Amino acid sequence: MSTQTNGLSKNHVRQKINWLSFLGGCIIILLSSCNKDEPDPPDNEPNFPFEMGDVQATFLENQSYNSKARTKFDIFIPESETPTGLVIYMHGGGFQSGDKSFVYEVQRDGDWDFPEDIKEILTEKIAFASINYTFMTQASPGGLKCFLDASYAVQYFKHNKDEFNIDPDRIVLAGNSAGGGMALWVATIEDLSRPNSEDIIKHQSTRVRGAVSRRSQCSYDLKRWVDDVFIDYEISMGQLLADEDFATAMELLYELDSIDEIFSLQATQQRAVLDILRHISADDPELFVSNRYGGDQEPVSYSQYNHHVFHVRELIEACENVGLPYVGYYGDDPVLYSDPSNEDWVDYCIRKINEE
Secondary structure, three states: OOOEEOOEEHHHHHHHHHHHHHHHHHHHHHHHHOOOOOOOOOOOOOOOOOOOOOOOEEEEEEEEOOOOOOOEEEEEEEOOOOOEEEEEEEOOOOOOOOOHHHHHOEEHHHOEEHHHHHHHHHHOOEEEEEEOOOOOOOOOOOOHHHHHHHHHHHHHHHHOHHHHOEEEEEEEEEEEOHHHHHHHHHHHOOOOOOOOOOOHHHHOOOOOOEEEEEOOOOOOOHHHHHHHHOHHHOOOHHHHHOOHHHHHHHHHHHOOOOHHHOOOHHHHHHHHHOOHHHHOOOOOOOEEEEEOOOOOOOOOOHHHHHOOOHHHHHHHHHHHHHOOOEEEEEOOOOOOEEOOOOOOHHHHHHHHHHOO
16 A cells, blocks of 8 residues: 555655646746846738838738639738728739739839839728639630639629728729730629529629720630731631640630530630620720730731730720720830820729729
8 A cells, every 4th residue: 555645645745746846947937038138029020922111911822712722812901991992913824824923023024013013002002812713724624714713703802891801892803914804804794693592602793893904815706816806917717726826725715625616516605705895885894905015017926816916906996886984005016006094004993993
């Protein structure tokens, strides 16, 4: 039998001594941490992707707006006691590449100074989000899903307006190349809200205040390119599709087994859905369309087909045909059209968001 000490076992006494020693050590550590000679630990700085200067904002990175693998976004939220407007940016990359981080660096040899643009937007008490979206691949073809991701992002921010301190009625979309095309498509397509959907986010309207498109395409109906965009050059469908990269991109875009199916019912239906020129109407928001790179030279390559300045010409013509206001620029050698307002894309975003 164990020997008792005042009714307690030796093991119990040993445990009490060990506990008192531990408690004493904690007190010593606590007193040491209160030493006034020791400097306070530095505050953790937000991990901004570029130097913010005096601009005050919160930055959230790699948030999800959908359950898909690539549907992530970053957002800058300015300090504001009242709900702010929001610019949603969509990167380019032919619906097959690119990343939301595109806007964290100066692009096009300094012509596109995104960090300064974002800071100017934030200074005006407007939030800025940059989104990723699902790519079309050989394993998962079809470009429509990219556009639907963009529209869902709009609905997501509207649904979560309180979390991000956003006014859901003051949203402008922006993008370059394919991203600019997506911005135009969401802004001009019929409202994609689905009030009866089990997904309550889809109950939100997809209507926005405006859309910015830079170096983008006017339509994703390839026949429009032949009949309208490149009519000056009498470029045929066969000439376009003779470019292997271009033909492959169209197969992916329309979910075709072969480019020979370009006039099939499936491709015709897809082309109609993705035809921005077809969707532009008088009740759409004012658009900003610009391509100041290149002139009226005949295109001869995949990149030139995609980024020719005449895409903007056709967008302007479509706006004028229905009486839709626009800000437009195209051509630099020579300048073919320059909006008399001389408004840049940031000024346009700020104006549209602040309009009553």
